[in-house]
Amino acid sequence: MDLDHGNSRGGVRILLFFHARSPEETNDVSVLDQVAKLFSGRLEAVVEQHGSVDVLLAQSDLPLSEQPIILILSKGREVVKVLSYSGRHICIHLGGQKACVEVLAEGDGNVIVTGKDFVWSKGNPVQVEGFSLRARTLSPMS
Numbered sequence: 001m002d003l004d005h006g007n008s009r010g011g012v013r014i015l016l017f018f019h020a021r022s023p024e025e026t027n028d029v030s031v032l033d034q035v036a037k038l039f040s041g042r043l044e045a046v047v048e049q050h051g052s053v054d055v056l057l058a059q060s061d062l063p064l065s066e067q068p069i070i071l072i073l074s075k076g077r078e079v080v081k082v083l084s085y086s087g088r089h090i091c092i093h094l095g096g097q098k099a100c101v102e103v104l105a106e107g108d109g110n111v112i113v114t115g116k117d118f119v120w121s122k123g124n125p126v127q128v129e130g131f132s133l134r135a136r137t138l139s140p141m142s
Contacts (some may be wrong), residue, residue: 100116
């Protein structure tokens with residue numbers, strides 16, 4: 001949106017940029033926000049896998065993180081969607097194996113995923129237990 005007040009002498013021109021969320025992203029952020037409120041300070045992740053949704057909780061309160069992240073792991077027709085926050089430690093089952101990762105948001109909106117013997121980023125795409133990985137930040141609820 002470009003607001004130009006038409007003042008030719010010392011006029012003010014303001015450019016506003018809006019990040020439009022897709023309906024799916026809005027839903028993901030809303031689900032994460034609502035579950036986080038239910039389990040104040042203990043939510044590790046919300047995991048959608050095999051047609052069910054699991055909530056992963058920490059034993060004790062976690063440090064505050066307001067940057068939501070989505071991880072999508074896929075192998076053939078199997079897709080695992082993980083909603084979490086930057087700085088969280090997440091353990092899920094992939095192909096019969098337990099895989100634990102930590103997700104970290106960078107200042108530029110990119111995400112780094114670390115696990116046993118690997119570091120994933122957009123510039124270093126590796127597989128986790130044979131699953132391809134995609135990760136990105138989500139816009140927080142306003």
